[in-house]
Amino acid sequence: MIAGMWVRSTMAYRASFVMTTFGNFAATMLDFVGIMLMFSRVNALGGWSLPEVAFLYGLSGLAFGLADLVIGSMERLGRRVRDGTLDTLLVRPAPVLAQVAADQFALRRLGRVVQGALVLGWSLPRVDVDWTPLKLLLMPVMVVSGCGIFCAVFVAGAAFQFLAQDASEVQNAFTYGGTTLLQYPPTVFAKELVRGVTFVLPLAFVNWLPATYVLGRPYPLGLPGWVAFAPPLVAVGCCALAGLSWRAGLRSYRSTGS
Amino acid sequence: MGAGRLYVAVAAGGFRRYATYRAATAAGVFTNTVFGLILVYTYRALWDQRPHLGGWDQSQVVTYVWVGQAFLSTLAIGGGGVENELMERIRTGDVAIDLCRPADLQLWWLATDLGRAFFQLLGRGAVPFLFGALCFPVYLPTDAGTWIAFFVAVLLAMLVGFGIRYLVALSAFWLLDGTGVTQMAWLAGFFCSGMLLPLNVFPGTLGEVVRALPWSSLLQAPAQILLGHADPLGTYAFQGAWAVALLGAGRLVQSAATRRVVVQGG
Numbered sequence: 115m116i117a118g119m120w121v122r123s124t125m126a127y128r129a130s131f132v133m134t135t136f137g138n139f140a141a142t143m144l145d146f147v148g149i150m151l152m153f154s155r156v157n158a159l160g161g162w163s164l165p166e167v168a169f170l171y172g173l174s175g176l177a178f179g180l181a182d183l184v185i186g187s188m189e190r191l192g193r194r195v196r197d198g199t200l201d202t203l204l205v206r207p208a209p210v211l212a213q214v215a216a217d218q219f220a221l222r223r224l225g226r227v228v229q230g231a232l233v234l235g236w237s238l239p240r241v242d243v244d245w246t247p248l249k250l251l252l253m254p255v256m257v258v259s260g261c262g263i264f265c266a267v268f269v270a271g272a273a274f275q276f277l278a279q280d281a282s283e284v285q286n287a288f289t290y291g292g293t294t295l296l297q298y299p300p301t302v303f304a305k306e307l308v309r310g311v312t313f314v315l316p317l318a319f320v321n322w323l324p325a326t327y328v329l330g331r332p333y334p335l336g337l338p339g340w341v342a343f344a345p346p347l348v349a350v351g352c353c354a355l356a357g358l359s360w361r362a363g364l365r366s367y368r369s370t371g372s
Numbered sequence: 373m374g375a376g377r378l379y380v381a382v383a384a385g386g387f388r389r390y391a392t393y394r395a396a397t398a399a400g401v402f403t404n405t406v407f408g409l410i411l412v413y414t415y416r417a418l419w420d421q422r423p424h425l426g427g428w429d430q431s432q433v434v435t436y437v438w439v440g441q442a443f444l445s446t447l448a449i450g451g452g453g454v455e456n457e458l459m460e461r462i463r464t465g466d467v468a469i470d471l472c473r474p475a476d477l478q479l480w481w482l483a484t485d486l487g488r489a490f491f492q493l494l495g496r497g498a499v500p501f502l503f504g505a506l507c508f509p510v511y512l513p514t515d516a517g518t519w520i521a522f523f524v525a526v527l528l529a530m531l532v533g534f535g536i537r538y539l540v541a542l543s544a545f546w547l548l549d550g551t552g553v554t555q556m557a558w559l560a561g562f563f564c565s566g567m568l569l570p571l572n573v574f575p576g577t578l579g580e581v582v583r584a585l586p587w588s589s590l591l592q593a594p595a596q597i598l599l600g601h602a603d604p605l606g607t608y609a610f611q612g613a614w615a616v617a618l619l620g621a622g623r624l625v626q627s628a629a630t631r632r633v634v635v636q637g638g
Contacts (some may be wrong), residue, residue, distance in 0.1 A: 130549065137555040144559060148568040152414075154575045156421040159414070280395035287406040295410050302417040307409070 117219035131222060138225030142179075145297065146171060146233055160301035165240035166329055167299060172234025173321040174296035177260025178289070179226035185215045185265050186223060188272040189289075192282040195275060201369050211360060214272065241329060249328050255346060260320035262349030266356035267292065267315070273356070273363035292317045300326075300334040308334050319348040378475060379483040386454070386487025390495070397495045400445060404500040408441040412508060418573075426572035431511040432599045433570070438504030439595045440567055442497030446489050446526075447533040447590050449561045451554055454485040455541035459554075462544040471630060478538065478622055485534045493526070513600060521604040525594035528611035532589040535618025536561070542622065545629040566592040572601075586614040 125131060149171065153164045162170075191214055194200040203213045243249065271285030278284070292315075300308050300322045312318040312335065319341075326333055327342030390397075415433045419425055428436070443449065458481055461467045470477055504510060513519060540557045544550045562568055564587035571583050571592045582588060589611040596602035 130551065133552045134555065137552065137559075140559055141555065144563060144568060147563070151569050151574060152418050155425060155573060156418060158421065160417045278395055278399070280393060281399035283396065283399035283403045287403040291403065291406045291410060294407070298410075298414050298417075303410075303413045307413070 115216075117216040120216065120219040121221050135222040135225045138222050139229050140225075142175065142226045142229045145294070146229075149297070160299040162299040162301065162331075165237045166331075167297070168233050168237035169241050169329065170299060170321050170325055171297040172230050172232075172237055173256055173260065173325060174293050175230025176227060176234055176257050177230075177320050178264050178293040179223065179228075179230045180257070180261040181264030181268060182226060182289075183221075183223045184261070185268045187215060187219060188268045189282050189285055190214075191272045192275040192279050195367065196279045198369055200367065210364060211269070243328060243330070252324055252328060252342070256321065256324045259345035259349040263316065263320050263345070263352050264289065264292070266349070266352035267317075269353075269356040269360050273359040276363035276367050288315065292320075296321050305335070312337075316348050316352065319345040375475075379479055382475075382480060382483035383487035383490075386484040387491045388487075390488050390491040400496045401499045404441040404444060404496065405503050408437055408500050408504055411437045411440070412504070415570075426570060427601060428570075428572070428599065429511070431509045432601075434504065434508045435510045435512065435599060436570055436595050438501045438510070439598065440591055441500045441504070442493065443526075443529070443591050443594075444567065445496045446492040447529055447565075448485075448489075448492075448537060449533070449565050449567055449587075449590055450558050451537070451540075451561070453534070453537050454481055454488060455537040456554075458538075458541040459544040459550045462541070463548055463550075477630075478619070478626055481538065481541075482531075482534055482619075485537075486530060489530045489533075511599060513598060518598065518600065522594055522598045525597050525604070525607055525611065528608060528615060529590050529594055531615040532586055532611055532618060535615055535622060536586060538622040539618065539625060542625045542629055561587055561590075564588065565590040566595070570595075572596075586618060589614050 146168075149159075149167060150164070152159060153167075157163070159167060191200070194203075194214075200210075203210050206213060267288050268285070271282075271288060274284065275282055292311075295303070295311065296317060300318070308318065308322075312323075318334070322334065323337065324342045324345055327339065333339070333341070412434055415437060416430060419428070419430050419433050423429070445452065448455075458467070461470065467477075470480065473480065505512065513522075536557070540550070540553055543553045547553060564571075564582050564585050566588065571579065571588055573579075574582055583592070593602065593607045593611055597604055597607055
């Protein structure tokens with residue numbers, strides 16, 4: 115309902131809505147333009163071809179875009195904690211998490227989702243894949259679990275903002291930084307970094323691990339084959355942990371009193 | 373108080389104001405470092421495939437990445453300088469108060485922005501740069517002359533950066549809502565300054581065009597001096613010409629705005 119309210123309020127300025135949605139689309143497209151410019155100079159990056167990188171990019175963009183659409187407003191929490199307007203949400207008879215997520219719900223973030231889907235669609239007929247039912251089934255599973263993992267990162271970041279009210283930019287490093295990282299093949303990065311995003315902050319399960327299975331490439335870090343099917347479990351685990359940290363954060367909240 | 377001292381005081385105020393956001397600065401340092409790491413690895417993969425692309429070797433590319441991360445907020449390449457505040461003041465009508473001050477509107481905001489830029493260079497730029505220099509093989513000039521030449525280019529870049537953003541802010545006199553313009557400025561800034569990809573890697577005509585645009589004064593020009601790939605005097609002439617053109621245009625637009633546009637009442 116709150117989300118619907120925000121949609122109606124943005125629709126009051128239709129021209130502005132169209133412009134900002136296009137702007138979001140263009141802003142995310144810029145990343146891909148950068149990748150295409152790189153490929154204007156080389157045939158492969160880290161041993162991966164342009165369609166394969168586009169495949170990774172599309173999956174990461176789609177999963178992140180959906181998470182951003184659902185729950186991206188979380189980054190505004192720091193400001194609400196600082197200026198005390200979070201109190202308004204606490205007294206309403208609805209879950210605070212849902213309210214914060216719907217706060218300033220911006221349909222213009224669809225631009226990012228559309229862009230990710232377009233790049234993925236472009237890559238699909240161009241990647242060299244023997245499609246099996248299992249691989250086809252893995253595609254939607256990847257997008258949904260990836261979205262879940264990114265949602266967990268957003269919620270955990272918001273929980274952190276209860277502690278560090280002014281530090282919402284740290285969250286950007288994990289959300290926007292995470293999706294940027296996943297747009298490139300794992301072979302590009304140092305082993306320690308790949309290990310970090312596999313075992314510590316399991317972003318690798320968004321696209322790297324399942325996509326290596328689909329594309330029939332060797333697994334990073336010599337991981338066993340079944341990890342390609344682990345994303346749903348990882349997503350559920352991450353969401354549970356993020357939920358716990360959110361509750362802990364909310365308990366520790368003391369209003370500014372202003 | 374002399375006019376010069378007034379603007380120095382304004383700049384010092386800008387510096388101090390941004391220095392109070394300590395947690396935000398620390399968060400920014402962290403984020404710049406993470407993005408720097410990602411870029412270093414992707415660029416190194418690119419240079420692995422094509423050694424000496426654009427005339428640089430691997431260590432020079434790595435230096436470029438960390439210079440870029442240091443400049444992102446210093447020069448507000450993606451926006452986020454004083455122009456947001458000026459736009460808000462234009463929208464609410466508070467700019468009328470600024471116009472009554474016994475100071476020039478453009479110089480006042482330039483001084484504030486320079487103060488902000490110096491703080492961001494020290495507070496947000498230095499740490500990721502040092503991190504990069506310690507963790508990766510980087511190319512750093514050993515003679516003081518190159519460093520001095522580099523810092524002069526950084527100063528000129530600050531002027532050009534402000535020149536662009538001042539024009540963006542003044543558009544609010546006509547548009548009131550600056551969201552669209554800010555977003556376009558962000559896109560152009562990112563693409564044309566070399567934050568997305570070093571401009572010497574851009575292919576063909578596209579490369580020639582982006583290297584001639586004002587945004588190339590922001591990151592590419594100082595970086596080329598630091599990496600020993602550009603003649604300082606030629607670079608200064610290029611940056612200076614754009615600074616004069618943009619600040620001059622800002623002055624023209626400003627006088628047109630204050631003469632004709634009705635300030636919003638509150």
